[in-house]
Amino acid sequence: MNDSAISVRRLVKAYGDLRAVDDISFEVAPGTIFGLLGRNGAGKTTTLETCIGLTKPTSGSVRVDGLDPTRRPDFEQLRRRVGVQLQATSLPEKALVREILSIFFEYYGLAPHVAELAARVGLEEKLDRFVGKLSGGEQQRLALALALLHDPAILFLDEPTAGMDAFGRRILWGEIDRLREAGKTVVLTTHYIEEAERLCDEVCIVQAGRIVARDTPAALVAAYGGAATIAFSARGFTADEALAADPTLAPLGRWAKVSEHWSLAVAGEPGAALGAIVAYANARGVSIDKLDLRRPDLEDAFIAITGESLADETVGDGSGAAA
Amino acid sequence: MLPILRGLRLLFVQTRADFVWYFWRDGEMIFWSLAFPVFFLFVFSFALGSGSTRQTSTFLVPGLIGAQVFSSGFWGVGAMLSTFREKKVLRRIYLTPLPAWVFFAALVLYRMTLLAAQAALLATIGALCFHVRVIGNPLEIAAILALGAATFVSLGAVIGAVVRSTESANNVASVLTVPLAFVSDAYIPIDRFPGKVPDLLRLLPSTEFVDAFRGIAMDGQSLAHYAGWIGLLALWAVAGTAVTARYFRWV
Numbered sequence: 001m002n003d004s005a006i007s008v009r010r011l012v013k014a015y016g017d018l019r020a021v022d023d024i025s026f027e028v029a030p031g032t033i034f035g036l037l038g039r040n041g042a043g044k045t046t047t048l049e050t051c052i053g054l055t056k057p058t059s060g061s062v063r064v065d066g067l068d069p070t071r072r073p074d075f076e077q078l079r080r081r082v083g084v085q086l087q088a089t090s091l092p093e094k095a096l097v098r099e100i101l102s103i104f105f106e107y108y109g110l111a112p113h114v115a116e117l118a119a120r121v122g123l124e125e126k127l128d129r130f131v132g133k134l135s136g137g138e139q140q141r142l143a144l145a146l147a148l149l150h151d152p153a154i155l156f157l158d159e160p161t162a163g164m165d166a167f168g169r170r171i172l173w174g175e176i177d178r179l180r181e182a183g184k185t186v187v188l189t190t191h192y193i194e195e196a197e198r199l200c201d202e203v204c205i206v207q208a209g210r211i212v213a214r215d216t217p218a219a220l221v222a223a224y225g226g227a228a229t230i231a232f233s234a235r236g237f238t239a240d241e242a243l244a245a246d247p248t249l250a251p252l253g254r255w256a257k258v259s260e261h262w263s264l265a266v267a268g269e270p271g272a273a274l275g276a277i278v279a280y281a282n283a284r285g286v287s288i289d290k291l292d293l294r295r296p297d298l299e300d301a302f303i304a305i306t307g308e309s310l311a312d313e314t315v316g317d318g319s320g321a322a323a
Numbered sequence: 324m325l326p327i328l329r330g331l332r333l334l335f336v337q338t339r340a341d342f343v344w345y346f347w348r349d350g351e352m353i354f355w356s357l358a359f360p361v362f363f364l365f366v367f368s369f370a371l372g373s374g375s376t377r378q379t380s381t382f383l384v385p386g387l388i389g390a391q392v393f394s395s396g397f398w399g400v401g402a403m404l405s406t407f408r409e410k411k412v413l414r415r416i417y418l419t420p421l422p423a424w425v426f427f428a429a430l431v432l433y434r435m436t437l438l439a440a441q442a443a444l445l446a447t448i449g450a451l452c453f454h455v456r457v458i459g460n461p462l463e464i465a466a467i468l469a470l471g472a473a474t475f476v477s478l479g480a481v482i483g484a485v486v487r488s489t490e491s492a493n494n495v496a497s498v499l500t501v502p503l504a505f506v507s508d509a510y511i512p513i514d515r516f517p518g519k520v521p522d523l524l525r526l527l528p529s530t531e532f533v534d535a536f537r538g539i540a541m542d543g544q545s546l547a548h549y550a551g552w553i554g555l556l557a558l559w560a561v562a563g564t565a566v567t568a569r570y571f572r573w574v
Contacts, residue, residue, distance in 0.1 A: 054414055054574050076420070084418050090410045092340075094348040099340065106336050107419040109329060146415075 004063070005030040005154055005185040006051060011060035013046050020046045022209035023060070028187060028202075030153075033180055035200035036189040037302070039310060043209040044189035045087060048158050051187065052084050065154060080108070083147035085140075087158040093132025097123055097142060100131060101149070108150040121145045122171050136163035144172060155179065157188040161195060173199060191310055197298040205305055213305045217298050224304040225296030227253065228270040233261035233290040234281055246280055261290050270295065330425055337421070337429035338436070345403075346437055356441060360387045361448055363510075368453055371511060380453035385540050386509035388442045389533035392468070393503055395434045396475025397482060397496040403430075404483025405492030408572070417573035427480070435472045442468060459540040466546060467539050467553070471532045474556045477563030478528075484571040503529045508537075528559045 006028040013021040021043040028034045036044040049055040051062050053069030065081050067074035091100055098114055105112035118124045121141040126134065134142065140163055147155055161169045176199050179186055190196050196203050197217045205213040205220070213220060239255035239262050253267040266273045270293055281288050303309055346352050364387055368380045407413045416426060449455030457464070479496070486492040504510050507529035513521040524530050535549040535556075546553065 052418065054418075079418050080420050086411070086415065086418075088411050090412050091415065092344040092412065094344045095340070099343075103336060103340055104419065106333060107416075107421040109420070 003030070004028060005032070005065060006034075006187060007061075007063045008047065008051065009061050011047065011050060011062060012058045013043075013050060013055060014058045019209050021050070021057075024206070024209070024211050025060075026204055026211060026214065028185060030185050031180075031183045033176060033186045033188070033199055033201045035196045035203045036187070036206050037191070037193070037196040037200075037203050037298075038189075038206035038306075039191055039308065042206040044206050045158055047206070048156050048187060048189055052082060052156055053078065080150065081152055081154060083150065083152035083155040085143045085147040085155075085157045085160050087162065091131045091139075091142070093130060095131050096127070097129055097131060097134070098127040100142065101127075101145060104146050104149055110150060117145050117149060120148065120175070122167065137165050137168040140164050141168055141171060144175065148175065152184075154185045155187070157186065159189055159191070161190070161192065169195075193297070193299045193302060193310055203298070205302060207306045207308070213301075220301045220305075221296055221298055224301035225298070226300055226304060227265040227267065228293060228295045230264040230266060230270065230273060230277065231258070231261050231290055231292040231294070232264065232277055232288070234286045234288045237262070237281070237286055239264075242280060249276060249280060252276055330422060333421065333425045334428055334432070337425055338432040341429050341433035342436060345433070356391070356437060357444060360391055360441060360445055363387055364445060364448060365452075367510060377454050380449050380455045381541055382512065382537070383510070384445050384449040384455050384457075385537040386533060388438075388445055388468075389471070389507070389529070389536050390500075390504040390509040391441050392438060392471045392532065392536075393475045393479075393507075393529050394496075394500045395438060395472065396477070396479030397499045399434055399437075399479070400430055400476045401479035401482030401486075402489070402492045402496040404480060404571075405486055405489045408483070408574070409489045413573045431473060431476045434476055435469060438468060438472055439465075455541075457540050458543045460543075460545075463546045464536075464540045467532075467536050467549075470553060470556055470560070471536060474528060474532065474560040474563070477560045477567060479563075480567040480571070481563050484567045484569075503527070506530075508533045528556055532556055 004027040006026075008027075009025050011021050011024045012019060024043070024047055026034075036047060038044050046055055050057050051064055051069065053075045056070055062069055064078055067078045067081075069075050069078055095103075097118065101114045101117055102112045105114070114127070115124060118127055121144050123138065123141055123145065126138060131139070131142070140160065144157070144160060147157065160172050164172065173195075176186060176188075180201075188195075188199070200217060202215065203213075203217050203220060204211045213224070215223070239257070243249055243255070251267065252264060252273040254265045256263050256265070264273060264277070274291070274293060277291070278288070280286075299310065346356070364380065364383055367383050367387075368376045371379060371383075404413070446455070446457050450457070482492050482495050482499075486495055506513065506516075506524050507527055508524070509529070513524045513530065516524065525534070531552040535552050538544040538549060539546065
């Protein structure tokens, strides 16, 4: 598959006995927003750093835009073609934001559009501030600006929203949408379900150095997310009575009592089940206290696939990024 | 733009940035590199003198400048590179098309600029307060200073290349800088050491540099007079550069 923007084959990275990346393979088609989703320490960052030549693989191979990042001449071409936002980017503390942006334009031999780029990441008010005085989220946005600066065809973003506030996340998400429209290829790592579901065309779920699932978010949810559930309660309603009274309710799914309400794990189309329940209640003049439909999301799929939850991960742990 | 012109332009931009970011805006750095050597000049002129303070200061001004040259290499570049690596500054630069030679040459030029300022300051204060007279040819003085800076920056870069952690790099830099200042004819004359010790100490590149610098600046000797030592210093510089090029890691 030479037309892949990125091709990772049987990648292994071992640190002593620890296999941080343990036989990972994937291809990313051009124009795809590709997410590596997993807990901290799953091997996402190591995989990404191998793609950009910061980490040498123990075995296996990586090609980015047809180039091998472990070969020096390839790497030199590669760094003009890819944009990178590292998890912990540290820049000289006594440099002004304006100076950093302008010197990076120099590095790429480009005319400096400093104000324009700063505005794109919401830093137009901070141009004359020292890098060391920026908040963690602002530093992340500056790092994002450096990744976007030379309009690369391929971007690698490592935990791009770690330490960012809602404003920063909105900016990043907007940029991803722009990159998608411009046909850029983006690889991003994240341990935020919402980010993966909202941004990515394709998601690889990474666990203990391996890819345990790979598909579009919707397909992962459909395959692993489980059933939609309807939470229902009404005065005097019990599932046992209802099933006895109306046999058409039986094929809708499995009922269970959950604290104060009943929960139906829907077997078929949730809309049909909702309709049937409402019809049953209306026909008997029962007033409905609670009726909620919850569709499975990527988090359900993640838990089903990995047996672990992402929810207990602490927020903003992009090590050092917020320092 | 021609690659060489682009390189020179980048070199200028990067050198200016290094100077502003790491020296001009860093109060601590200004103190250690300017105020501290001047303080030493005063204290040592009175404390270490055996003859007149003028004689002592005439010995000390080039000695202190010389000590700044190696501290600039070991601390300023060696320990700084390790810090940059640990703080992940290096990897960010590595991912840009900035040529490696520009990055290193800018560090050397920034250090040379700072050394020129340090040398001018010490010479001026020496002249005003202790009647120290610099009689050497300014171009030759600049040349030997530049060679010294190149030698010790390249030896310092070896620390940055082979020592992994910032803490160890700082330790190695102190262990080299402080004793060398005392045994290289910089702070105290090595003739005061007994027996064959001075001859051994003259094998140190730091001693060779300080003596050549002092001879050229204060005694008006020519560069040619020190051709042998200059050749050795250049060899050290080449060796340091080679080891750095071989072992340096950006990540």
